[in-house]
Amino acid sequence: MWWKRLSEKSFDQAVELYIAKHPDFSFKKFLGYGSYGRTYLIEDRSSASLFVLKCLRPKHRHHQKTIQKFQQEIHILQQLSLPYVPTIHSTGTIQDCPFFMMDYVNGQTFEQLIFQNGAKFSTAQSLAITKQLLEQIVQLHNYDIVHRDLRIPNILLVGQQLHIIDFGLATTYKKQIDISTIENPKRAENHISDLYFVGHFLLFLLYSDYKPSNKKEKAWQQELKLPSNVQDFLERLLWIQEPFASALEALQSCPHP
Numbered sequence: 001m002w003w004k005r006l007s008e009k010s011f012d013q014a015v016e017l018y019i020a021k022h023p024d025f026s027f028k029k030f031l032g033y034g035s036y037g038r039t040y041l042i043e044d045r046s047s048a049s050l051f052v053l054k055c056l057r058p059k060h061r062h063h064q065k066t067i068q069k070f071q072q073e074i075h076i077l078q079q080l081s082l083p084y085v086p087t088i089h090s091t092g093t094i095q096d097c098p099f100f101m102m103d104y105v106n107g108q109t110f111e112q113l114i115f116q117n118g119a120k121f122s123t124a125q126s127l128a129i130t131k132q133l134l135e136q137i138v139q140l141h142n143y144d145i146v147h148r149d150l151r152i153p154n155i156l157l158v159g160q161q162l163h164i165i166d167f168g169l170a171t172t173y174k175k176q177i178d179i180s181t182i183e184n185p186k187r188a189e190n191h192i193s194d195l196y197f198v199g200h201f202l203l204f205l206l207y208s209d210y211k212p213s214n215k216k217e218k219a220w221q222q223e224l225k226l227p228s229n230v231q232d233f234l235e236r237l238l239w240i241q242e243p244f245a246s247a248l249e250a251l252q253s254c255p256h257p
């Protein structure tokens with residue numbers, strides 16, 4: 001709706017003005033928006049370090065549930081001290097919209113790498129990347145945090161290092177969940193969710209190097225023709241076969257690249 005676009009535009013101006021008044025920072029650009037946040041690139045004038053300012057979208061500023069989710073993202077990021085998760089540096093409000101400032105991850109998302117740059121990952125590379133991701137998830141789960149949105153736009157590559165962003169759907173790890181009661185693995189509040197997303201992440205990597213031989217679409221098992229240990233590993237991540245009992249078990253079972 002035009003009035004919503006207008007209000008977001010004037011909110012962007014309010015953010016620019018807020019930063020312009022701050023002696024330490026300068027406004028670089030608008031980065032993007034998601035379902036409940038708008039993000040901006042900010043520079044520290046003295047060190048030239050880059051930061052991301054994430055604000056609740058103005059249309060949500062009176063929705064208590066969305067505000068709580070936003071505060072939960074802040075709270076979770078404040079608990080974590082991991083080199084591949086952005087650190088929060090400050091929080092505040094602009095025109096009644098809460099915001100937080102975090103490290104800028106200066107890399108490319110796997111969505112950009114695969115769909116814009118045309119990057120191709122061999123099976124060995126895909127497994128090596130997945131192993132690194134699982135190592136990070138094991139550490140995340142040691143903090144009792146489940147990310148629950150480990151999609152290709154939320155995983156970035158900086159040099160050879162993976163980084164994870166967007167903890168908007170993250171929650172605390174519930175240890176006593178009876179797996180048979182989980183209806184949607186994506187929303188599970190334990191390792192099942194993150195491992196399910198890792199399965200899809202690995203499929204994106206493997207499909208980056210796939211050339212279809214005919215037009216008829218088949219199941220990934222038939223199309224990718226993976227070694228049986230890799231297929232079994234993927235089927236356990238995707239809960240087609242018995243799921244792993246933890247991210248650590250998945251890491252230990254990850255086939256060698």
Ligand SMILES: Nc1ncnc2c1ncn2[C@@H]1O[C@H](COP(=O)(O)OP(=O)(O)OP(=O)(O)O)[C@@H](O)[C@H]1O
Binds near residue numbers: 031153166
């Ligand atoms: N710490 C960060 N470093 C670098 N880029 C970031 C960072 N955080 C967010 N971004 C980028 O900013 C844009 C918006 O991200 P944001 O997390 O606000 O929304 P989203 O992931 O699109 O969706 P949602 O808010 O619905 O989860 C994306 O392009 C994302 O890659």
